[in-house]
Every structure is written in structure tokens, then in C-alpha cells.
Amino acid sequence: MARATVTMEVGTDGVAVITISNPPVNALAIPIIAGLKEKFGEATRRNDVKAIVLTGKGGRFSGGFDITVFEKVHKTGDLSLMPDVSVDLVVNLIEDSKKPIVAAVEGLALGGGLELAMGCHARVSAPRAQLGLPELSLGVIPGFGGTQRLPRLIGLSKAVDMMLSSKPILSEEGKKLGLIDSIVSSEELLKVSRLWALGIAERRKPWVRSLHRTDKIGSLSEARDTLKVARQKAKKTAPNLPQHQVCLDVIEEGIVHGGYSGVLKEARDFKKLVLSDTSKGLVHVFFAQRATSKVPNVTDIGLKPRPIKKVAVIGGGLMGSGIATALILSNISVVLKEVNNEYLLKGRTMIEANVRGLVTKGKLAWDKADKALSLLKGVLDYTEFKDVDMVIEAVIENISLKQAIFIEIEKVCPSRCILASNTSTIDLRLVGEETSSQDRILGAHFFSPAHVMPLLEIVRTEKTSPQVILDLMTVGKIIKKVPVVVGNCTGFAVNRTFFPYSQGAHILANLGVDVFRIDRVISKFGLPMGPFQLQDLAGYGVFIATAKEFAIAFPERTFLSPLMELLVNSGRNGKNNGKGYYTYEKGSQPKPDLTILPIVEESQRLANIMPDRKPIYVTDQEIVEMILFPVVNEACRVLDEGIVVRASDLDIASVLGMSFPSYRGGIVYWADLIGPMHVYSSLKKWSEAYGNFFKPSRYLEERATKGMLLSDPSSSSATSRARL
Numbered sequence: 001m002a003r004a005t006v007t008m009e010v011g012t013d014g015v016a017v018i019t020i021s022n023p024p025v026n027a028l029a030i031p032i033i034a035g036l037k038e039k040f041g042e043a044t045r046r047n048d049v050k051a052i053v054l055t056g057k058g059g060r061f062s063g064g065f066d067i068t069v070f071e072k073v074h075k076t077g078d079l080s081l082m083p084d085v086s087v088d089l090v091v092n093l094i095e096d097s098k099k100p101i102v103a104a105v106e107g108l109a110l111g112g113g114l115e116l117a118m119g120c121h122a123r124v125s126a127p128r129a130q131l132g133l134p135e136l137s138l139g140v141i142p143g144f145g146g147t148q149r150l151p152r153l154i155g156l157s158k159a160v161d162m163m164l165s166s167k168p169i170l171s172e173e174g175k176k177l178g179l180i181d182s183i184v185s186s187e188e189l190l191k192v193s194r195l196w197a198l199g200i201a202e203r204r205k206p207w208v209r210s211l212h213r214t215d216k217i218g219s220l221s222e223a224r225d226t227l228k229v230a231r232q233k234a235k236k237t238a239p240n241l242p243q244h245q246v247c248l249d250v251i252e253e254g255i256v257h258g259g260y261s262g263v264l265k266e267a268r269d270f271k272k273l274v275l276s277d278t279s280k281g282l283v284h285v286f287f288a289q290r291a292t293s294k295v296p297n298v299t300d301i302g303l304k305p306r307p308i309k310k311v312a313v314i315g316g317g318l319m320g321s322g323i324a325t326a327l328i329l330s331n332i333s334v335v336l337k338e339v340n341n342e343y344l345l346k347g348r349t350m351i352e353a354n355v356r357g358l359v360t361k362g363k364l365a366w367d368k369a370d371k372a373l374s375l376l377k378g379v380l381d382y383t384e385f386k387d388v389d390m391v392i393e394a395v396i397e398n399i400s401l402k403q404a405i406f407i408e409i410e411k412v413c414p415s416r417c418i419l420a421s422n423t424s425t426i427d428l429r430l431v432g433e434e435t436s437s438q439d440r441i442l443g444a445h446f447f448s449p450a451h452v453m454p455l456l457e458i459v460r461t462e463k464t465s466p467q468v469i470l471d472l473m474t475v476g477k478i479i480k481k482v483p484v485v486v487g488n489c490t491g492f493a494v495n496r497t498f499f500p501y502s503q504g505a506h507i508l509a510n511l512g513v514d515v516f517r518i519d520r521v522i523s524k525f526g527l528p529m530g531p532f533q534l535q536d537l538a539g540y541g542v543f544i545a546t547a548k549e550f551a552i553a554f555p556e557r558t559f560l561s562p563l564m565e566l567l568v569n570s571g572r573n574g575k576n577n578g579k580g581y582y583t584y585e586k587g588s589q590p591k592p593d594l595t596i597l598p599i600v601e602e603s604q605r606l607a608n609i610m611p612d613r614k615p616i617y618v619t620d621q622e623i624v625e626m627i628l629f630p631v632v633n634e635a636c637r638v639l640d641e642g643i644v645v646r647a648s649d650l651d652i653a654s655v656l657g658m659s660f661p662s663y664r665g666g667i668v669y670w671a672d673l674i675g676p677m678h679v680y681s682s683l684k685k686w687s688e689a690y691g692n693f694f695k696p697s698r699y700l701e702e703r704a705t706k707g708m709l710l711s712d713p714s715s716s717s718a719t720s721r722a723r724l
Ligand SMILES: C[C@H](O)CC(=O)SCCNC(=O)CCNC(=O)[C@H](O)C(C)(C)COP(=O)(O)OP(=O)(O)OC[C@H]1O[C@@H](n2cnc3c(N)ncnc32)[C@H](O)[C@@H]1OP(=O)(O)O
Pocket: 024, 025, 027, 028, 063, 064, 065, 066, 067, 068, 108, 110, 111, 112, 113, 115, 134, 135, 138, 141, 142, 143, 144, 146, 287, 290, 291
């Protein structure tokens, strides 16, 4: 591994260039911070140095403070691992330096990286550098003075927006806003930055200390109004995220009592937030997402991904058209195959609507939309398949139809072509059973809407070759998905793990708990909607079909709720026909439909699971746990069976595929934080009262009783509980 170093070279012009080197993103690791303190100290003392330029090696300024240090703090609880950077380095050694310092920015300056740059007296940037303060997405606030300097450089409103959204801007926008002083080509970056620094030393250019500026902040009352609006918005959009309100409070402190006072409060509050569960969860998700790229015996055996330029999608329904949209948006040619012109037209219309929708939302430029659509070709036969690199079959969930398609595509596609199925339920061994191409067959399980949802579950069988898995992982990344490689089983990793989610909700409803209360409690926990509203959205057909599938695979733990069929019989089909648990009218929020209550009562009568025929009493916390602990239990079985490479893959899959709140770290992480023993003993109690659906799995029982975490690798010992 390359060493983290800070170097300094002093030129004959009297400019010291201090360079951060810590590949791949020049993260500000502890040795880098120590190195910066040392070099800035030295440059300040040396008589031959007139001015200083700060830059990053390898075309990237810095990706910010080293997030692995947060991880260490989370594991140990030891805050002393956090170095004092904000005052010691950024205020004392950089901003208050007697020698001018210019940041030469290229590639990216994020978090602490941008904060260092803002402490400098000017910033020169190469084109299209990413500038941002994404700390809130890690559960903290900017901690090197960013909450104070960004508003002073670009104005309060835009600064609040950048911090609360965690989204970066490009240097071109930064120039317009005043964050960047000049944009020059990469080749000229250092030369211009040196001249700029000398220009400041010779008083030809302004010597600006950002923390002392007030001109962009406006009056106190204007600032308070802006912050009030931001607070109200954050309460609605991020109700469970304390860092949003803290960030606004810290900004306000600086506006009322001055930048330095703001910097001090920032440092204090930053340290409190680092230890929060929110930060633990979000930092875990950051690394969990990156870990999915590492698949043993696939990504570590020297294989190179093969280029995938042309993909055939079979089936232009909701999934097929979404998948085709994702591909063409990333410059991959698509042949869309349907069985007749009518269906083909429908598919094409959906794809066009997807693409135009992005344009309307301002997420895609018109010319890019046209370019993407020009990559789509509709066909009714297999002629075009002769030179495709990959096929993704996305027809209805019918085994014999899929088998027939795979026999056909094996014949017409080149022998190197990857044969993927988007099935969400069917065993992939069956899909390719009658072909002799099982080494190139795998699942490409997208989540609906496929051009929006970020997860791609890649399902391999024992026969799928590592090369084919690597190729699909690479395509997944090209089309901006997060590919997670999983094993083959009913429902694969995500649907299998979350199957008990709606089952648990139905058990509670049949035990007499109000369905609308269940939805409210689950939304408050952080899922975008409750289980019943989700059923309305997905349509009851999907629910009934998957319940049947799981009832066959896992009969001992499937609860057959009469409710769904009663709803269908009463003419309801959820959002599809505007009538479900809720009523749906265009332009307004779904409203609870109280006329379903007699239907729920009928279901309760038929299910007959209430003890003494009386509704049970549960707290809100019990509702969350009775719905989500069975999910944890199934996750344990998935781990036990080796369906995922590592526990954190299930975390990322739950966050990206099921919208489990990222700030809770994913389903397994959340359970580990609560404690496996509590999960186990609760399930055991409920299984005794309400049956096998809740029965703890062997894996959960073993881990809980041995004091291990659910995420511990099999060989870990009880001592690892101290990790959380
Ligand atoms: C006190 C301060 O205010 C607090 C902070 O600064 S907190 C940090 C703020 N910075 C961030 O949040 C940026 C986080 N990083 C990113 O968003 C992205 O990594 C990036 C945009 C910089 C680069 O993206 P990309 O090129 O796709 O590479 P990506 O795979 O994400 O990262 C490459 C490697 O660098 C690591 N990395 C990236 N940023 C890191 C950081 N700030 N600290 C430690 N490691 C980091 C990743 O974990 C990954 O490691 P791996 O190869 O072992 O898996």
C-alpha cells in the first residue's frame, strides 16, 4: 500500500508547494494531518519561502478527513483519536499564517479537503473539480470550519443547501458563487497558483481570510429567516437525523457571535455527533457499499471485465423498459424484443416516458435524452441477437416460458454472450436447466423502477463463471447501480430477507393492531412507507404470487393471511385501481380508507389468532420489533446459508433495495446495535405466544447465546460484542 505522505518543495520563485499524497483520494489520514502541520510550520519559519501553494497528488485535491478514523472511534468510543485540525491547522497555521496560501484544486475537494482549501487565502481550480461538504451524509457536520467559511464565501442560502443536501458542485459553479477564484487548465494549475500566491504576497491580489468575511451573509434577521426555513424543511425531510438541526445551530452561532465562536461550537458539536448511532450507521453504510465490489474468487483472481456494448432486453414491460432505460442512459445500445408490435410500442413508450421524465425533472439534458433514445432498437425476432454481448430476459414469472427463451437465446447469441434473467423468484438452475450454457447464466435482479432504484442483485449459481459475474458487476457500475453478488435461493437475498416484513404486518393486523397505526409507526421508524401502503403500491397480485412462492419454500414459517384475498374480493387492488387500504386521488396524498375496517375484522375472525379473541396490546416499539425482528431472523438464515458474501452486503441490499433507513446502518447492523440477545429473546417469547412464524433461527440462537454479533465472521468470539 502506498504510504500517506506530505511533501514540500520550495522553488526558486520562493513558493513552497505542499502536496498531500494518500492514494486513491488523498484522504486526510492522521499522518497526513501531522505532515501538514509540520510542513506549514516549516514553510512559515523558512526565510526563503514567500508564499505557499497547497495541492494534492494524482489529480485529486482531497476526499476529506479519513473516514476510517470515524470507524475506529465508533469501535472504541475513544474520541481522542480525532486530531485537532480546525483551530491548530486551519485557523492558526493556514488562515492566520503570515504567508499567503493558495489551494490548487483538481479532481475533488470534499469535506475536510474543501475545508482546508477554504482556509487558504485563494483557490485556483482545474475545470470540473467536485467541491462539496458531504459530512451530513456521514452523520456528522463539517468539522474543519466548513460550517463557518462556506456561508461566508458563497452566501448563507446556497451554503445551507450544499451542506444539508451533501451534494457537490462543480468548480465552474464554484467560480460563479465565489468559492473558486479562478479556473485554469490542469496543466497550468500549479503555475497559476504559484503566481497567485506571489501576487497576494506582493499585495497585487487580495489577501482574504474567509472566516473574517461578513459581506455575503446579509443582515442578522435575513440570516435567521433563512435558517428558520431550513430548520422547518429539515424537520420534514430528515426527522430522524440530528446532524441537520445541529449544523444549522452551529451556522447560527457563527453569524450571531462571529466566525471563531462558530468554529469552536462546530468542534464541540462535531465530537458529540461522531459518537451518535446515526453516524455509526451511515459510516457503516459507506464502507459496506464499497465492500460489495470485493467478491472473493471473482474480483481477486486477476480477471479483466470484458466490454459490454450491446445488450438485448427481452420483454418491454415495467421491468424490461426500466432496465433498457438504465442501459441507454449509460451509452449502451439496447435491442428490445417483444412478441408483437403492440407490446413493443408500449415498451418503447414507457422508455421514452422514463427518459423524458428525467429531462422534466432537470436531471438530464435534452440532447443527452435524444442520444440515449437513439441507442434503442425495437425488434420482434432474434436476428439482432447475433452480436449482442449480453441478454437480460425480463418476461413474466413463468418457468416454462423462461426455459423456452433460454433454449432459444443459447442458439442465436454468440457463445461469449452473457445470459441473464431478471427473475425475482424463480430458481436460476431451472431457468437454464435445458441448456448447456449454465456457466454463463445468472440473475440480474433489478428493483422497480429499474432506471431509478440503485440496487442490482447479481444472482449466481454454483455453475456461473467468475468472468460472467465480473462482467455483470462492471455493467452494473457503468449504469450507476450498486451490484451485490448473492447466491441462488427462493427470493434471493433481498426478497427472501424481507418476505417476513409484510407477513409480520399481517400477523399484527390479524392480532387486532390497527393497520394505519402500523404504517405510521413504521414510517416514523424511517422506512418511506408502511407495509400496507407498500402493498397498495406494489399491487396485490405481486403480494399474493410471492406469498404462494414462499409458502411452498418455507411452509413452516409462512402466515396465510385471509386479508389480501378479502380485499381483492371486495374489488380493491391498491394504487392500481385507486382503492386499497388507502384511497388514491390524483394530486393528493393517500388517505386511510376506513371502509376497509369491516374487511379487516372479517380477516381477524377467519384467521382466529387473537388470544381469547381479544385484540392484543402493543407499544409502538413492539410494532417495529414484531415486524422487523422476523426480517432479522430471515437475514440470519441467509447468512447461515452463505447466500451473501458478508453480513454488510445484506445491510447495503436492505438500504438500497428495500429503503431500510441508511442511518440505521442496514438490517443486520441495526440488529447488532440493538443486541442479538434482545432480538432472540423477543422472537422466542412471540413464537411461544403466536406460533412458528417468530421462531428464532439456529444461527440467531447460537449467536445470541454465545454473545456474538450477527455480523461476526463464523470464527469470531464473544469478545467482539464490544465493537458496537
Ligand atoms: C472533519 C471533516 O469535516 C469530516 C470529513 O471530511 S468526512 C469525509 C468527507 N468526505 C466524504 O464524505 C467523501 C467520501 N468519499 C467519496 O464520496 C468517494 O469515495 C469519492 C467521491 C471521494 C471517490 O469516489 P470513487 O472514485 O468512486 O472511489 P471510491 O470507491 O468511493 O473510493 C476509493 C477508495 O477510497 C476510500 N475513500 C474514499 N474517501 C475516503 C475518505 N474520506 N476516507 C477514507 N477512505 C476514503 C474508499 O473507501 C475506497 O476504498 P477501497 O478501495 O478500499 O474500497
